[in-house]
Amino acid sequence: MLFCIVQIYMNKEIISDSYSILFKQNGFDKLSNHLKNENYSKIFIHVDNNTKQYCLDVFLNKIQIENYELIESCNGEENKNIESCLKLWKIISDKQGDRNSLIINLGGGVVSDMGGFIASTYKRGISYINIPTTLLSMVDASVGGKTGIDFGTLKNQIGTFYDPKMVVIDNEFLNTLEKNEISSGYAEIFKHSLIYDLPTYNLLISNDTPFYDLKTIYNSIITKNKIVLIDKKEQKERKSLNYGHTLGHAIESYFLNSENKLLHGEAVSIGIVLASFLSYKLFNFSIDHVNSIKKHINCIYKKIEISQSQIGSIIDLLIHDKKNSHGKINFILLKEIAEPVYDIQVKKELIKESFKYYLS
């Protein structure tokens, strides 16, 4: 039965703007063909220290590739910055990467966001392909054409919209992940269900652990891709993908250089609880849903203590969220499960109240 489901999904192909999202060996076979047909002048495989150790050999065994150059960045959000880009641009330049070169990003969101940014700006844009190895990057970072790096404490402040040539998803890579990495990615799966997929939401909320089989991953990508295709440049509908991220990003930024450093999904999970509470306050979103969501999140993620002064600093960081304009802070909220509303302004006092609810 499990084998059957895997078979069904491994032959599926999700079509995005100018590229496809492919699954498992079928995807790797198409990648091998692509490499053979495109005659790239040089192929750079971009890894971090983790994926070099745990994923590179697995990947190389699944594809046919004749020559490549390995380029390596340091893992962790704190290395998703311009200094890392300068090092990689220099290596690619020294190894005579030209306009017809390719970067294959083998890793999590840091590798694909930064590798995509490097590709989009090297000689005004070269090709890249994403092979996500974390749950987070499978369902979120590697799909949708957003690239970026952090700037100071501001997440993804510098970046581009630039599509990959192909994305290949293989959940075998998830076996190499620690439990908190799985939970981090799960936050995006849960978010996708909340904003657009009631059946999946009902399935997920009934568990007290992260549920992420291949079918769930597939559905999560379908949801994200559908929204991206409607509104790529995030003028309207795509904003809904930022559910839980307005405060989630600020929380992540705030703790980035502290001992309490949070993974992206851990911060977003708090943001989801806060946004759900605000939805209750402003759009009459059912308090029962809010309580279930909080309970579900608290089963999966460690509760974080946040002091009053920290809450103040986090709210100050909001002003830099990319979703904001004209100095106003815009939230995505829910009227119902799978009924998001965006561009909602929320008063500081109410934001503070939502933290109080999360901490209670």
Next chain:
Amino acid sequence: MLFCIVQIYMNKEIISDSYSILFKQNGFDKLSNHLKNENYSKIFIHVDNNTKQYCLDVFLNKIQIENYELIESCNGEENKNIESCLKLWKIISDKQGDRNSLIINLGGGVVSDMGGFIASTYKRGISYINIPTTLLSMVDASVGGKTGIDFGTLKNQIGTFYDPKMVVIDNEFLNTLEKNEISSGYAEIFKHSLIYDLPTYNLLISNDTPFYDLKTIYNSIITKNKIVLIDKKEQKERKSLNYGHTLGHAIESYFLNSENKLLHGEAVSIGIVLASFLSYKLFNFSIDHVNSIKKHINCIYKKIEISQSQIGSIIDLLIHDKKNSHGKINFILLKEIAEPVYDIQVKKELIKESFKYYLS
């Protein structure tokens, strides 16, 4: 009569991909309307130390603008680098520039190339407008959607394709320029005529000084824009705009940090002589044309002495030219005036011979 010609051209509008190139007060009036209608959250006027002194007041007198923030970079190609970008990103970020902000680049190619790159990458892309103040940026840098910065000695190694919202050309700014700045821009006008515009070529070659009235500027932009519209991403026809630039860029890079620093057009003018000689050798391009071109260039530009070892180093730099792929050095050459050919590989020995011809 002169007044009539200016009148004709000031009301013209050149339509590019997603934006217009406008002229003189008509352009500034449309810019004022645009600023009024678009309701930008913040407008940044990007100047360098020269344009702040000589062009800013002139510009502000021509448009209607309520509020703006001035951002300043240091003039000169040696400042078109990532360090300058970091400073400007930080200022824009500190001043709470958001996705709905605008950058107006008031300056030459360094200001528009770098300002365009900053706009294309800040929060994954904000709007920008170019007001070129040098002849070079009027006929070249500010039109065509190429943005970029230098990386080490490599020109425009990091950049994007990203269109401005509007370009306004006013040759009044040229009155503030030194003679060598005019000659530098003239190299691109002369190049445009060589590759696509025989009547203008015949007009220019008959003078022994740079000829650059508003009509010539207009025709030069028409030529560039026509080629850009056919092949924006420089896969084929747009390569012809690099006539004289393969060796020109390498010469410019080589002398960038030396006492003999050359302006872009000065380096390109040498590249034009070299490419014309190679065209004679490989495509039977008339030697009479080559001699006329060399004579014309030598009337306008100071002859540069280049030693044998310097020639070797310049040829080594060629390998990094963005036009190259698979380690081959590709030239644009001419079969006739206005009949360019591209992707032509030339042997080192012949390149050396072309330098000998230039130096003779």
